[in-house]
Amino acid sequence: MTRTRQAVLALLQRTRQPISATEIFEQLHQEKVAIDLVTVYRTVHVLKELGLVLQLDLHQEGLARYELKEGREHHHHIRCQICGQIEDLLLCPLKKVTKLIEQRTQFIVDDHTLEFTGLCPQCQ
Template identity: 55%
Template sequence: MPASILESLKAGGKKLTKPRKALLEILESSPLPITAAEVHARLRKGRHAIDLVTVYRNLAMLQELGLVNPVGLHEGQMRYEVRHGREHHHHIQCRGCGLIVDLLLCPLKKLTDLVERQTKFAVEGHALEFFGWCPQCR
């Protein structure tokens, strides 16, 4: 368990419970964003069954602390990925099979300034996803 995560938890007055630890390990071992239901299913298989509600509550808390990113792929459910040790990036998803692939790029650093000037908003974040057809489905 990375020290930076432990520190953030402590700073937020959060405890490192067994269910929480198991959940964080699942998240860290997942190379792509996963849903709450998937986290729950993997914990069940791995003999660390915790309640789905606990998964949701922890994901919400981790998001508030900035430790996980929500990824909205318009599937009717959210996905989450840990932030620690990973570059800021985006995703592409196949409209056929649902395959998700990381895109190790972000063209929006400069654009953010422009948006702030245009709108007078203080930009805090952005969501960027691509959709298309993977080699197998196209």
């Protein structure tokens, strides 16, 4: 854990929304932390492997976002189509459905992604 990686991790800790590699890069530069974009990519990769960070690929965004996994429970997201705001949904209705799918398809289900899009209160 170098101080470069600490800086990325600390940023993820204090950011409430899932954040992209470019945003991490720009935010750290604003805070006078010199870091290369490549290093950001490599760092989030390492943090992912360590199980500290989750990668999200939200529908039609065309880029990856990262959020802290540490100490957070399984959840999903809703994104505003206008302003791009992303909010956590602290629920998951898929436990029963997963069993049904395993029976129907004979797959062993490993993971799922669920995302809602719509209009946030401000953008309606």
